[in-house]
Amino acid sequence: MLLIAVKANCQSKMVTIKGGTYTPLYGRDSLQVTILDFEMDVYPVTNKDFLEFIKKKSKWKKSKIIRLFADENYLYSWKSDTSLNKSQSLEAPITNVSWFVANAYCECQGKRLPTIDEWEYVAMANEKLPDARILKTYNEFILSWYEKPKTFNNKIGSTFKNYWGVFDLHGLVWEWTSDFNSVLISGESRKDVDNDSNLFCGSAAVGATDLMNYAAFMRYAIRGSVKAKYTMKNLGFRCVKDKITN
Amino acid sequence: MKNIKYIALLFIAISNFTSCNTKQSNKENIITYQCPMKCEGEKTFNEPASCSVCKMDLKPVASQSKKIEATNEISETSIFNLTTKWNTEEGKVIELKDLRGKTLVMVMIYTTCKAACPRLVADMRSIESKIPKDLLNDINFVLVSIDPETDTPERLKEFAIENYMDGEQWTFLQGDISSVREFANVLAVKYKQISPMDFSHSNIISVYNPNGELVHQQEGLGVDNKETIIKILETVNK
Numbered sequence: 445m446l447l448i449a450v451k452a453n454c455q456s457k458m459v460t461i462k463g464g465t466y467t468p469l470y471g472r473d474s475l476q477v478t479i480l481d482f483e484m485d486v487y488p489v490t491n492k493d494f495l496e497f498i499k500k501k502s503k504w505k506k507s508k509i510i511r512l513f514a515d516e517n518y519l520y521s522w523k524s525d526t527s528l529n530k531s532q533s534l535e536a537p538i539t540n541v542s543w544f545v546a547n548a549y550c551e552c553q554g555k556r557l558p559t560i561d562e563w564e565y566v567a568m569a570n571e572k573l574p575d576a577r578i579l580k581t582y583n584e585f586i587l588s589w590y591e592k593p594k595t596f597n598n599k600i601g602s603t604f605k606n607y608w609g610v611f612d613l614h615g616l617v618w619e620w621t622s623d624f625n626s627v628l629i630s631g632e633s634r635k636d637v638d639n640d641s642n643l644f645c646g647s648a649a650v651g652a653t654d655l656m657n658y659a660a661f662m663r664y665a666i667r668g669s670v671k672a673k674y675t676m677k678n679l680g681f682r683c684v685k686d687k688i689t690n
Numbered sequence: 691m692k693n694i695k696y697i698a699l700l701f702i703a704i705s706n707f708t709s710c711n712t713k714q715s716n717k718e719n720i721i722t723y724q725c726p727m728k729c730e731g732e733k734t735f736n737e738p739a740s741c742s743v744c745k746m747d748l749k750p751v752a753s754q755s756k757k758i759e760a761t762n763e764i765s766e767t768s769i770f771n772l773t774t775k776w777n778t779e780e781g782k783v784i785e786l787k788d789l790r791g792k793t794l795v796m797v798m799i800y801t802t803c804k805a806a807c808p809r810l811v812a813d814m815r816s817i818e819s820k821i822p823k824d825l826l827n828d829i830n831f832v833l834v835s836i837d838p839e840t841d842t843p844e845r846l847k848e849f850a851i852e853n854y855m856d857g858e859q860w861t862f863l864q865g866d867i868s869s870v871r872e873f874a875n876v877l878a879v880k881y882k883q884i885s886p887m888d889f890s891h892s893n894i895i896s897v898y899n900p901n902g903e904l905v906h907q908q909e910g911l912g913v914d915n916k917e918t919i920i921k922i923l924e925t926v927n928k
Contacts, residue, residue, distance in 0.1 A: 510766035510767070510771055511766040511767045512766060512767050512768065512769070512771050512772075512876065513771070515749070517749075543875060544872070544875070547872070622871065623871065623882070625871070625874055625875055625879070625880045625881070626880065626881060626882035626883075627880065627882070668880075669726060669727065670726075671875070671878050672872075672875030672876070672878075673875075674726075674749065676747075677747075
């Protein structure tokens with residue numbers, strides 16, 4: 445009982461995402477991708493959540509982390525291993541974290557990072573529609589966020605609640621995905637990836653399925669340019685979990 | 691009685707949490723900064739600032755320590771910090787740190803690949819053939835599968851024999867989906883499954899010194915491997 449209670453405590457709120465088939469900006473051999481039912485965190489992981497995690501797992505403390513797993517900017521603004529800077533809010537999303545630590549965090553909660561396809565599937569919803577990508581207002585909202593400075597210090601829940609009941613996919617921070625390194629748009633990809641004709645910059649925009657979705661294109665471009673140990677002040681994460689079906 | 695069991699479990703869980711810190715002070719490296727979009731090519735800066743072209747914040751560039759010392763401790767940038775388990779083509783289960791002590795030349799491939807992998811494998815063999823025979827004992831050529839579901843140890847063994855890569859100096863590794871993803875991230879290799887049989891992936895051959903620190907990456911297919919070979923010879927444990 446005790447163990448279950450402890451476990452339930454550190455679980456953040458999740459909602460069920462009903463699976464389906466959709467056309468992402470970049471697909472596989474067929475354009476359509478099928479998503480199974482899964483559960484997603486309602487909010488991005490916060491500074492507070494992360495603080496609790498780091499108290500238990502000292503391997504990931506700012507002073508302990510090894511350079512293989514995070515660059516020099518890891519938890520850049522934190523005052524110490526276990527305290528934030530005055531200007532940082534406990535309720536703001538955690539940022540300046542690498543893919544390795546995001547991955548470890550979700551694993552510790554019995555969850556995992558979402559795949560790109562899962563993340564994009566949920567993120568194409570607005571307040572009312574599961575797929576709002578055709579709406580001009582949807583794209584304008586996201587692009588206007590990209591122009592706003594310092595949204596990473598806003599509190600979670602300060603943007604809109606989407607069709608699935610998920611907050612802050614757009615408007616606060618970018619988020620890590622488990623397979624971000626499957627996006628083959630990168631400096632290297634120009635010369636060394638064997639099958640990148642539809643994944644490289646200029647030609648990519650033409651090869652992509654939806655020319656209007658410039659915001660999504662920017663997200664793929666960011667994923668293609670980061671490495672797993674990079675940490676950025678506007679890049680956080682949230683976790684998902686497979687839906688257990690009876 | 692039941693409660694005691696749970697409490698004991700909890701203690702085990704807590705003690706697990708606190709058992710993994712390996713930290714070594716290694717702060718002599720000079721940090722340089724670079725635009726993440728490489729607007730100005732490979733240009734680096736000594737101060738953190740923003741890029742004059744795209745205005746993004748400059749990112750620190752990992753500078754490699756010039757001197758390779760044979761120390762007992764595993765350094766911060768060593769791939770031997772990864773604790774995942776791998777199956778070899780000989781059916782053994784190993785961790786990466788079991789490969790310690792030899793220079794490692796690593797590449798990620800999958801055996802059903804028809805396009806780039808045969809050429810990548812040819813590049814690996816070409817490198818191997820240019821190494822003096824008496825040094826081969828100190829080098830391990832490691833091929834890691836990005837398709838762990840298809841590439842079982844048996845399949846990897848067959849592939850090794852077919853391609854005349856069954857000698858002591860060759861090692862093939864099968865992980866699982868998450869360990870392969872993590873390993874690719876360490877190598878900065880990108881890959882994506884584009885159909886059940888096909889993957890798109892970066893063509894990178896990486897050289898690690900006997901302590902598991904990256905010393906060189908060769909990018910592209912059929913490129914001149916002179917520099918790669920020089921780097922390998924430099925790092926071989928004498």
